[in-house]
Every structure is written in structure tokens, then in C-alpha cells.
Amino acid sequence: MSKSIRGGVPICFPQFGRTSDKVSPQHGWARLNPWTVASETPTSVTLTISSVSPSCTSGRPDDGHWPANSTCPFAVTLSLTVTLTSTGSLDYSLKITNDLDTTAPYQCLLHNYFQFDFSKDQIEGLENYSCIDTQPRGSEGTGMSYFTQGPDPITLDGEVDRIFHPPQDKPSVLVKLKSSSKTCTISCSAKSGSGSIPVSAVVWNPYISKAKGMGDFDDEGYKNMVCIEPGIIDGQRVLLGKEEVVIEQVIEIE
Template sequence: MEPFPELPQSVRLTEIAPGYPVLEVRHPRCTARVALHGAHVMEWQPVSADFPVLYLSPDAIYQEGKAIRGGIPICWPWFNAHPSDPSQPSHGHARTHFWELDAADADPLGVHLCLSFQHGDLTAFVDILLGETLAVSLHTTNHGNHPVPLSGALHTYLAVAAAEKVQIDGLDGDLYLDTVGPRTERIQEGLVFFDREVDRIYENDSSALLVDADLERVVVVEKEGSPSTVIWNPWIDKARALGDLPDDGWRDFVCIEAAIANDRAIILAPGGSHTLTTTIRVEDH
């Protein structure tokens, strides 16, 4: 990794495992942790919230090549399985490699971090704004001579009091692909509830609202540059099969992901760019 830029007073560099640097943010507007591995926002909590906004598994593994379970993994430059090469890693290379920290600064509203990663002809820059609102913007540029398909996701794990008691608004009437069991297209009717494993890819380019009555709050997830919204919770059996998640960890989060599913990939022309953004804020319920 390149030498670190100068850090503002509200940002401290530490290691949570040998050779595994993490930026700790202690700002009047929020607290947060961001790993250079995967440019991964691990934690974020604005001062107005009395409960974490992002879920981070207590069994997460911190080593190069292993994605962190929780926070906001960056799936790039493809989503899920590679569209044509099954030997490639699921969700791309970005979440399992170290990124370069290019800049870090702060002002009264929060902290701004910029990190970069190169894969083949593609360069990714991620801008992370940490304050009362969290914004993560993933910018991709094609430096090659040929068009390249781009998909991916900002795989946000949202902390909840109990997954089976929350609901998601904003998807009513949207077409989605249900990937639990036989892949089936359905239309969302009303609110999304969690009473079983949920793994759905919605054709949706607008915001979604997670309503957590137990915590008396609404988490607003807005996005740009995203034709797909993924909703995921592994439920009981799949959680038990995940070694980096407690058996009952499924109760503590649901995922609302700003995504570009593979079948809706964006074709980047030579010199072309695309930005995928998710913005998260908390409101009282």
C-alpha cells in the first residue's frame, strides 16, 4: 500500500489485526470505522442515533482475501456470480483486496474519505461521507479500448432490533426476482416482511424505507445510478451455515442494497464512467 495521506484530527489509523489497517472516526457528528480492506464501511452511528445503524458480525474475519460480514461490502465489478466465468469470485474483487487511501479530510459537517482500486482496465474510486448522514459513492471508469459490462452493489447491512418485526416500504408494485428456491418473478404487494429467508432482486431505482418499530425509527436508504434493489436476510438455516455469522445473527440485520444486477449491467464505453451511490439517514418513527 502507498503511504497514507495526512489524517484530520477526527480520524485515527489503527490495526484490528496485524497488517489490517482501519480508520476510526470520532467526529462531533458521528462515529465510524472504515477498513482499507475493501474500502469497507464497518460501522457508522450519527450522534442523533442511540443504536448502531449498520450491523457488523461479531464473528467477522479480518484477513486479506476474506470479505467482512456486515457494514457495507462493495461488490464490484460484478454482482453475485460472474456472468460468464464461474471460476471468478462471487461479487468481484473489490471486497477482498486492500484499497489505497487517497485523501481524508474533515469539516464541521463530517469526515470525507476517498479510496481507490484498480482491476484490469477498470478503476474504482469510492467517496465516503460520514456525518449525520452516510453517503457512499462508487465511481468506475473504463480506461481500456473496449466496452466493459459493469454490475455490482453496495451491500448494506442495517442493524435492527429483530428482523422478524421490521418492514420495508417503497417497493410496492415493483417486479422482483425471488431467488430462494426456483428463481421466480413476482410483483411486490404492499410492505416487505421477514418471516423466512428473503433474497430478492427488485427492478427499482428509487428509495426504500426500513421501519423498525421496536427502535422507534425509520432508516431511509436512497440511491442513484442503481436500477436494482436487493433485499436479503438469510434466516435461520442459512445463518447457521455461515461461519462468520452467529447462529442467531439473522435477527440482527436486514440488507437493503443499491445494486446493478448482472442482467441489468451498464455497458461502459472506452473512457466511460458510472457512479453508484447509496445514502443513509435515520428518522424518528
């Protein structure tokens, strides 16, 4: 199977993490397969991938991840346009199209890697989000914990793998990564014909032992990075027949 790069913005689709049957690869097949350049200008590029294209094989039935002799259960096309704007922001527009009349289950997440000083920088914007902290905390910590994120900025102090689901009045997400010299703002929203879709966000830093265990990651790399990953991951969603969902993300440095 192909491997995702550990940087930039891998697209997790059709699921974040593993499926309950553990058949599909972690974070889905979209980040494992080649995308096609559909068009480009000096400041933008549009890339596409279809679940049924012959080049999309990693994580698919012929890769041993689905039962033998099964065919792709759905036909979905992803189209990603990335634009460097005149103000210097990077704009991402990801269109997810169900090419069939039948429904297709999905989740989708932009697995952004950012430069981040582990010991000093701070994360703002997730106040009042419902947090699932997947990492045991404290000497007696076991399993996950659930809480509402308070008003203080988030700082990193160990392995961090937290899923933030938005309060009801906040379908889009706006996260700020603050260092002493600059602020990086990540905003993300999602919509389909029927209206906005709530955007959650994952914050991830592997810290010492997980960094050492990852063959494609520098042992000390955790000190200079964080992943801020907005996406549609609150439960299992369903694309209706021929439905189009668009996820928009803007990254800006002030």
C-alpha cells in the same frame, strides 16, 4: 484469497453473484482486495482500487480464478468517497472509471448490512418493482418465482433473497427500514455521461440454516439484520471506452 467482512458496505464489482462460467469469485474481486486511502478530512474519506494495481490480486489470474497466463481483461478504477454530513446522513459516491478505450462488462452493487429486528421491522419502498424471489416458498415450492411487489410493506418470515428491478419510471431507489422507534432511509441513484442508469435492489436475510452454515456469522445473527443492496444488476452492462459511471447513495436515520 482475502475474505470480505460481513458488515458495513462491501462493494460487489464487477459482478453481483457468480459469473456464468463460475470463474470469477462470488460478488467479484473489489470486496476481496485492499483499497488505498486517497484523501481524508475529519468527515470524509476517499478510497480507491484499480483492477490492474499490483495489490489487487484476490480473485485475479494469479489467484487461480482466471485462466493461467491471462492478463486482466480490463483496467477499471473504483473511487469511493464516504462523507458524514452536517445533517447526520452518510453519503456514498462511488465512481467507476474505465481506464481503457475498449469496453468492459460490469455490474456493481452496494452490499449494505443494516440492524433490523427480523420479527418486527418492515421494509417499504419497493412497491411495483419486479421481484425475482430466489427462495422456494410453501410446501410445494421449488425454484424461483417472479411477481410484481404489492403495496404492503415487506416483512421477513424465513430466508429472504429477492432481487427487485425498478418499474420504468423509477430509475433511483428509495427504501425505508421502519421500526417502532426510527426509520432508516436508503436512497440510491446512478448515472453516466449519457444519463441515469436504473438501480435495482436486493433484500437478503439468511435465516436459520444458512446463518448456521456461515462460519463468519453468528447463528442467531439473522434475527438482528437485513441487507438492502442497491446496485446496477439488471442484466450485464458494459462500460464504454473511458466511460465514468457514478453511483450515489445516502443513508439517513429519522
